[in-house]
Amino acid sequence: MTFSEIIENIKLAYDSMRSNKVRSFLASLGVVIGISTVILMGWILSGLQSAMDDTFKIIGVDVIYIDKYDWAGGKKWKETRNRKDITLEQADDFMSLIQTAETAFPTIRDWAGTIKYENNNYKGISILGTTHHHGLTPAGETSQGRYFTPFEEDSKANVVVIGSKVASSIFPNNDALGKDIKIQGHKFMIVGVIKKQGTMMLDFIDNQVFLPLGSFIKVFGKNGRSVSIGVKAGGEEKLDVIREESRGIMRTIRNLHPSEEDDFSINETKAFESQTAQIKLYVWGVGIGMTVLSFIVGIIGIMNIMFVSVTERTKEIGIRKAIGAKSRSILFQVISEATALCIVGALISLFICSAIAYSVATILPKFVPQAEFLKPYLPMELLIIASLVSLFVGVLAGLLPALRAARLDPVEALRFE
Amino acid sequence: MENKIIIDIKNISKIYQMGEEKVFALRDVSLNICKNEYVAIMGPSGSGKSTLMNILGCLDTPTAGHYMFNENDVSAMDDNDLAEIRNKEIGFVFQTFNLLPRATATKNVELPLVYSGMPSADRLERALKTLENVGLADRAEHKPNELSGGQRQRVAIARALVTTPSIILADEPTGNLDSKTGEEIMKLFNDLWKKGNTIILVTHEEDIALHAGRIIRLRDGLIESDYINHKQVKYD
Known part of the structure; x- marks a missing residue:
């Protein structure tokens, strides 16, 4: 597959999302919830960690x-x-x-x-x-x-x-x-x-x-x-x-x-560290349960919408194959589209979570002093993790529909109305 | 060069399994088509002409027999190689045009070049030039639903031509057009043939078939007749 074809696929994914705005948004909701959970959890834990680190530094490591x-x-x-x-x-x-x-x-x-x-x-x-x-x-x-x-x-x-x-x-x-x-x-x-x-x-x-x-x-x-x-x-x-x-x-x-x-x-002070490690473990434990659940829902949502989209476009896929698209081009096209949905989901989550982080970290400590460890921004590594996770989820959710599309027989697909 | 054989099929059969029954769509068909021939394949529905067209167009593979395309053994190729042959060697023109509805005329014409990996600037240049050749330079940025039937078929023909394929395979290209527009499209095919293109026309209409220099008639999966058309419409 060539670079120009990859660019073309990305444009296609974007066009397809634009022409189905509401559907795309609903499909990516599950992913939005999943990624938001991961980010918010990481945000709390990183706040906790740096607060602990500061304290340990003062009482003296x-x-x-x-x-x-x-x-x-x-x-x-x-x-x-x-x-x-x-x-x-x-x-x-x-x-x-x-x-x-x-x-x-x-x-x-x-x-x-x-x-x-x-x-x-x-x-x-x-x-x-x-x-x-x-x-x-x-x-x-x-x-x-x-x-x-x-x-x-x-x-x-x-x-x-x-x-x-x-x-x-x-x-x-x-x-x-x-x-x-x-x-x-x-x-x-x-x-x-x-x-x-x-x-x-x-x-x-x-x-x-x-x-x-x-x-x-x-x-x-x-x-x-x-x-x-x-x-x-x-x-x-x-x-x-x-x-x-x-x-x-x-x-x-x-x-x-x-x-x-x-x-x-x-x-x-290490004694404290092992105690906080335990607290962090609890937070992760609860969080991971929620995250896995919402990612499963998210993946199913996107997979479902991609199956619908592939069926709707059977004829288009037939045309593309007739004029020379290889199976892997079609595969890549569908996966790109699923991934694009997830990336949009990730962007929405980042936006929501930044807003939450900012407002909670500025407002909550006024009422609950213990919450002052929260930072009003999201740590960089979380943004990277969120992008990687959304890519992974997109590929996973797009794989089955993409395989179905790639295996379509061009003659049958062209006959589809 | 006149005699160079592009399509050489030998003893091709296509069998479909319908439940218990075997249906022979093609029985032992052999056929040669040379460069710059203009061939019409005719036959009533169920004669096997669609099956033959799909096989000639590398969309489908025969159950038995050999198919040599430009000296390549197509019957032994896998899906990927077939896709490449379709992309580089064959230009399809369909009865229902089969354009992508959301893409402009230019984007539709560019599509085969996308799959052959041409950089986008070259692609655009080639697509615009080809659209100009079919008389649609002023419609380049229109979407299919903004074009008339004849214009849509011209876009489809431009798409078929843009890769400079070895053959153009047209399946009932005038089937969805009124007779005046159909005549214009047939004139365009005639021009393309005179410029040296090889054209295979699948039709069930006698007056359309008369545009071709050779007519092959199919019936019940067999070649019924294969003759030179002395009454060819040439627009001289």
Whole structure:
């Protein structure tokens, strides 16, 4: 088949669609629905993925957290809760022994604290005690004010650095700096607000406040609280070294016999990633069911219309064959037409989905803050996938009608009225 | 050159199976047609003339016998090769014109060239020239439903001529035309024949057949007679 014949076939497909506008539109509806499902699903997932990536970048892909508990949760929960707490003294020992880390900081936490400002109570805020080293990591970067200083730390000053969500819920006018809040009846002055970090289900990260370690102990006491030690490797490639070094130090500090298992966990942000992977799997699972279904409907719709079209044009096919069209030319002609229908379907879907993506991503987050991870545009790779899928569907839907057309006997076809 | 044989069929039979019964559409027909002959094939309906035309036009293959077209064995060819022979060597003219209704005269005439793979600029040039030769230069952009019957048949003839085929095969070309227009079309065939084309005319009308230089009559799948027409209408 020559290039000029291919061009001719594409023109033919276009003409044929134009002369049957309504029919072509209805035939491609199934494909429109199918491709729209794929695109919208991909759009949500890619938004989710990049939001996760951003969050992980901030909490640090090169940070490990040595903890009594294991972040993976699940079965390990029961066995980890019987472990001995990691004490402040052990944390101090660890900090003095670790060598290759960029920085390390202990954190001690009260999960469900209450903060009082003027006469209002704000519940469910996580209150942490840590050192100024935390302020040197991306997780401690402030958008307003500053992190607390080593001096404030040593003097157990009543200062606090608050997460962005805490700031926005207590101080909607964005004037948190310098204000006094009460934690467990103690007055603390806000010296800094941490940059927004979390997205979606990880937004608890923004719902925390940080006190100097000594100040925390002054308020909450230190008994019954296990310390978590954050260790920043200073590069993802150094993680393995840091992990092993930390493990060795911890085993020494905890006096573990070589035959004993670790009685602590080394957690990484990867733990979150496996959780999001599961969420993504659910989204795909539901989506793929819908997509397959609508593609089957779409393929049948187009196949049906192509069978009708081939029958209607039996005589035309006879004429074409009589003057020299080969079977494969006819085959290609019918498949081009089916594919053109699918491409039109894909274009309609792209248009609809772009409109949906834009309007949902601009409007929805105003009512549902969790939806802010959605992007107002469609990612490029989705457009490519959609075009490829529509080509594939077109060829699939056109194949049987095209074979029927190609096999027509010219004598019989010419006699058709 | 006068005697070069273009069509050489030997002992051709075509048998259709109708349920239990075998129907012989053609029985052992042999026939030669030379370059620049003007042949009329005649016969009542059921005589086998349509079957013979389909076989001569490479639209159908015989059940038995040999068909040599320009020294190529057509009876041994597959569908693809037959399509190529039809495209390059045979120009069809049908009773019902068989133009594509949605395409302009030019596009209809270009069609065989599309299938022979000619680039579109050359195609357009050839098609326009051929339309001019059949006297339709001013109707090039009209669609079939904007043309009269005679004009449509001229478009069909242009389409048949555009590939400069070895033979022109016309099946009742005046059957759907009034007698005056029919006469004009027959004059056009006469001109084409005088220019050196080989023409095979299938008809059941005596006065149309008289335009040909040789008349072959079929009956019940056999050649009944094959003679030189001394009363040929030549428009001299």
